[in-house]
Amino acid sequence: MGIQRVDNSIRVCAAFDSKTGCGIILFRENDKKGEKIEFSEEHRYGNVFSCVITGDTSEYKYYMLFDDKKTFCDPYAHYIEGFDKWAKPVDMASLRCRIDDTPYDWESDKRPRRKYEDSFIYTLHVRGYTKSPSSGVELKKRGTYSGLCEKLTYLKSLGVTAIEIMPSYEMCVLDNAGPERTNGVNMPEGSISRVASSARKVMVSEDGQIKDHANQRKKINFWGYKNGFYFAPRTAYAQAVDDADVEFKDMVKLFHKHGIEVIMQFYFDENVPQDIMASAIRHWVFNYHIDGVHLKGNGAAPLLIASDPALSDIKIWYYGFDYGRLYKGKAPEMRTLAEYRDEFMYSSRRFLKGDDNSLNDFIRLMLSNSPDAGIVNFICDYEGFRLCDLVSYEHKRNELNGENNTDGNPNNFSWNCGIEGKTRKQSILSLRYKQIKNALTMLFFSQGTPMLFGGDEFLNSQDGNNNPYCQDNATGWVDWKEASRPQGEALIDYVRFLSNLRFKYKILHESKPFKLMDYKACGYPDLSYHGTEAWRPDLSNYSHCIGMLYCGLYEQSDKEQDFFYVAYNMHWTPVKFALPKLPEGMRWKLLNDTENTEDFKRMQTLKDQENIECAERSVKILIGVGKPVTKNTKKRSSVNK
Numbered sequence: 001m002g003i004q005r006v007d008n009s010i011r012v013c014a015a016f017d018s019k020t021g022c023g024i025i026l027f028r029e030n031d032k033k034g035e036k037i038e039f040s041e042e043h044r045y046g047n048v049f050s051c052v053i054t055g056d057t058s059e060y061k062y063y064m065l066f067d068d069k070k071t072f073c074d075p076y077a078h079y080i081e082g083f084d085k086w087a088k089p090v091d092m093a094s095l096r097c098r099i100d101d102t103p104y105d106w107e108s109d110k111r112p113r114r115k116y117e118d119s120f121i122y123t124l125h126v127r128g129y130t131k132s133p134s135s136g137v138e139l140k141k142r143g144t145y146s147g148l149c150e151k152l153t154y155l156k157s158l159g160v161t162a163i164e165i166m167p168s169y170e171m172c173v174l175d176n177a178g179p180e181r182t183n184g185v186n187m188p189e190g191s192i193s194r195v196a197s198s199a200r201k202v203m204v205s206e207d208g209q210i211k212d213h214a215n216q217r218k219k220i221n222f223w224g225y226k227n228g229f230y231f232a233p234r235t236a237y238a239q240a241v242d243d244a245d246v247e248f249k250d251m252v253k254l255f256h257k258h259g260i261e262v263i264m265q266f267y268f269d270e271n272v273p274q275d276i277m278a279s280a281i282r283h284w285v286f287n288y289h290i291d292g293v294h295l296k297g298n299g300a301a302p303l304l305i306a307s308d309p310a311l312s313d314i315k316i317w318y319y320g321f322d323y324g325r326l327y328k329g330k331a332p333e334m335r336t337l338a339e340y341r342d343e344f345m346y347s348s349r350r351f352l353k354g355d356d357n358s359l360n361d362f363i364r365l366m367l368s369n370s371p372d373a374g375i376v377n378f379i380c381d382y383e384g385f386r387l388c389d390l391v392s393y394e395h396k397r398n399e400l401n402g403e404n405n406t407d408g409n410p411n412n413f414s415w416n417c418g419i420e421g422k423t424r425k426q427s428i429l430s431l432r433y434k435q436i437k438n439a440l441t442m443l444f445f446s447q448g449t450p451m452l453f454g455g456d457e458f459l460n461s462q463d464g465n466n467n468p469y470c471q472d473n474a475t476g477w478v479d480w481k482e483a484s485r486p487q488g489e490a491l492i493d494y495v496r497f498l499s500n501l502r503f504k505y506k507i508l509h510e511s512k513p514f515k516l517m518d519y520k521a522c523g524y525p526d527l528s529y530h531g532t533e534a535w536r537p538d539l540s541n542y543s544h545c546i547g548m549l550y551c552g553l554y555e556q557s558d559k560e561q562d563f564f565y566v567a568y569n570m571h572w573t574p575v576k577f578a579l580p581k582l583p584e585g586m587r588w589k590l591l592n593d594t595e596n597t598e599d600f601k602r603m604q605t606l607k608d609q610e611n612i613e614c615a616e617r618s619v620k621i622l623i624g625v626g627k628p629v630t631k632n633t634k635k636r637s638s639v640n641k
Helices: 127-129 143-149 154-159 241-257 274-288 301-306 323-327 343-353 357-364 424-443 478-485 488-502 631-640
Strands: 002-006 011-015 022-028 035-038 048-053 060-067 069-072 096-098 119-122 162-165 174-176 192-196 204-207 207-213 217-220 230-235 262-269 292-297 315-318 338-339 374-377 449-453 527-531 543-548 563-569 574-577 586-593 611-614 618-626
Touching: 011 022, 011 060, 022 048, 022 527, 048 192, 119 127, 127 143, 154 488, 174 192, 174 563, 230 241, 241 262, 241 274, 241 449, 262 274, 262 315, 274 301, 301 315, 301 323, 343 357, 343 374, 343 424, 357 424, 424 449, 424 488, 424 563, 424 618, 543 574, 563 574, 563 611, 611 618
Parallel strands: 119 162, 119 449, 162 262, 262 292, 292 315, 315 338, 338 374, 374 449
Antiparallel strands: 002 011, 011 048, 022 035, 022 060, 060 069, 060 096, 174 217, 192 217, 204 207, 527 543, 543 563, 563 618, 574 611, 586 618
């Protein structure tokens, strides 16, 4: 399907609603009228017309399709011109589909093909990530693919192995605004657009009222979860709008060069034909070298894409899959599918804020792993509170969205630490900062693949708005000023510490689920639970603390088979944990205490090797270091004596 140039001819294969009066309009450069060609009956196959336009067609650069009097864009077009001015009303008849793909040299580009257990995902909005002047990106590159490339060094320093970008296929970002229910609150610039006045008097119906066309309100769909032109790159995200395809490919190639994968989000509603879904994903994989897709919307998409043999080695993310139909009872050679669910998010949030009946769900999902598919874990996603707001607000503040605060999920499982919203009270700020570090520690010690939303690592806030889908302004943009402030810098360092620690030790990012058994007869299970008494955790409904022991003896690949003990105390009072005894020759040392700001920068020896006290709402990371004394070691020692 689609229109392509073949030698000097143009091959056409397009679907229409009608069976007569259908065709194509070919345009030369700077040609507004075009040359109209109507297809004859002999080229019709059902509602599809397929033919080859011969002769010297080299002068034609663009095209549009027509069905009777309606002119429209080809849904299979690889490039569409006319949407390059962000959030500006567009006459659909003025758009142009480009015939030729721009030649591109991929050089020696190779996909990184990271395993899920070795991955760290970073989700972002291409425009929102660098659009703010605080991003430090030069003006012409802000909010573009090129601007994103400017942040590569920073992302690499965090340990990121994959970026997940929110919808970046071409679309009209203006939606009908609907009723304005703001209770007197004006929607800010960047959330609403008004259609420019027309030469003709055009009347429209809006919310049951007849209005002049010039006064029609349009809301900006900043996130982009809507149908669009799935084969074309978003031109408004390009520095050079005529070369958005090249700029996107340059971005992918650069990230691949540095070992970072590029995953694209696609939203298909239930009415999108399966052929378009499958063909679009193939197009982006083959022609743009993306490493995977996160599918949203259409329930048929996951099985369709996951069962495509040409897409068998790309990453495919969705809420869940029918593994029986896909694998037919056999284990996959490599996990390419991943479940992208919110269960870990809710369980960790409840445990973080100290809810009763939260511990058992928390420890279950901390260890959640599967041989069939990866599991993506996150504390915050694009929808819902930012991590900074999660510890600052108990109620959403979405009035600026123009829906009278009725939009967005009211169930955020958040806690404001004592004061709602912004405050200067130091005790509250310190507690919020500690809670953020607690949340990050949970995320990076979970066995699923960690995902961090861009800006959460340095206290970026949306002022309590948990659904800024229409906020193309300071609310929806990442505020990079926070990254240069002391707490922001310290939090970035903490994420680096957690990322480096996770990937240094295999026991912290396993490919298979823990067995919770001593199956190597080494005296320790691969993972075990503890509490105020070693080996006897309190798993009651009102318990808010748990100690988790990771036994490094199960990892032969690790040069240092260190033990890890992570003590989580989400209680509002201090708790003393009893430490499990290490093998002879090893000692416990403190790696980090979220109660203290600088602890993770140096390892501290513990005088007390039997107990450790955790302050209220804090997490301590201990490492057991040294060489275990074995029977062979003792024999050699006695012989030497």
